Amino acid sequence: MITVLLDKNKHDRNYFDCGVYALNNYLRVMASQQAKKxxxxxxxxxxxxxxxxxxxxxxxxxxxxxxxxxPLKLRKKHQSASSGGLIARLAIDQRYKHQGYGEWLLIDALRKLLLASETVAFPLVIVDAKEGAIAFYKKFGFTPFNDTPNKLFMTIAAVRKSLVELL
Ligand SMILES: CC(C)(COP(=O)(O)OP(=O)(O)OC[C@H]1O[C@@H](n2cnc3c(N)ncnc32)[C@H](O)[C@@H]1OP(=O)(O)O)[C@@H](O)C(=O)NCCC(=O)NCCS
Known part of the structure; x- marks a missing residue:
């Protein structure tokens, strides 16, 4: 399996349905525009x-x-850092749920971010999770921020370690 960049001329964005309107709509309307910019x-x-x-x-x-x-320890360690890599959205079509694709896609996203961080360093990966998906991200090692439970983070060091363990 391999991920490719969304191609609005090839991919049927209207067919996709993950059950969350905002995510479906992002894919249909915004994703290509945002990539172009x-x-x-x-x-x-x-x-x-x-x-x-x-x-x-x-x-x-x-x-x-x-x-x-x-948390205080990480705040001190990364006090000069300004940006993190963001998994802004991640969704699986309802017809393909519970078959391991969500896990596979998350690992693929983390691999890409880890690779990017080796060129333009950043210490954290952050995810914006819809309410029902918070437990999904916790399962894979993400921790909620103190003030925003639907925003979670994982250090890039932890990403590196867990991806190495998968090899
Ligand atoms: C959350 C989502 C990405 C999971 O995708 P999926 O393909 O069904 O998940 P997988 O089959 O890869 O599941 C992997 C593991 O995570 C668990 N899991 C799946 N969805 C979960 C959830 N919502 N909460 C907690 N655990 C979850 C599975 O039980 C499985 O665990 P196991 O290996 O111990 O059995 C998918 O349900 C989805 O797209 N939801 C709607 C959109 C959304 O909320 N996206 C995330 C926020 S942007």
């Missing part, structure tokens, strides 16, 4: 039999780090 990148996992169908997608960008919402 170099604000975000959206990667999709295609159905091998029907490549125009999107099994799932994620969107990556950078975001400011709110140091005050970090």
């Amino acid at each position: 170099d604000n975000t990148r959206t990667f999709v996992l295609e159905d091998e039999k029907f490549p125009e169908r999107i099994i799932g997608f994620y969107t990556l960008t950078m975001t400011p780090i709110d140091l005050t919402a970090l």
Whole structure:
């Protein structure tokens, strides 16, 4: 399996339905526009039999780090850091849920962010989770920020360690 950049001329964005309107709508309306402006990148996992169908997608960008919402130890360690890598959105089409694609897509997103961090260093990966997905991210090692439970983080050092362990 491999993710590719969203291509509005190839991928049927209207077919995709993860059950969350805001995420469906982002993919349909915003994702290509935002990529064209170099604000975000959206990667999709295609159905091998029907490549125009999107099994799932994620969107990556950078975001400011709110140091005050970090545990004291990390706040001190990263006090000169300003930005983190952001998994702004991640969703699986309802027809493909509970088959391991969400986990696979999350690992793929973390690999891309880890690779990016080796060139333009940043100490944290941050995710904006919809309410029902907070437990999903906790399961994979993310910790909620003190003040915003639906915003979670993982240090890039922890990402590196867990990806190495997967090899
Ligand atoms: C959350 C989501 C990405 C999970 O995708 P999925 O393909 O169904 O998940 P997987 O099959 O890869 O599940 C991997 C593991 O996470 C667990 N899991 C899946 N969804 C979960 C959730 N919402 N909460 C807690 N755990 C969850 C599974 O039980 C599985 O655990 P196991 O290996 O111990 O059985 C998907 O349900 C989704 O797109 N939801 C709607 C959109 C959304 O909320 N996106 C995230 C916020 S932007």
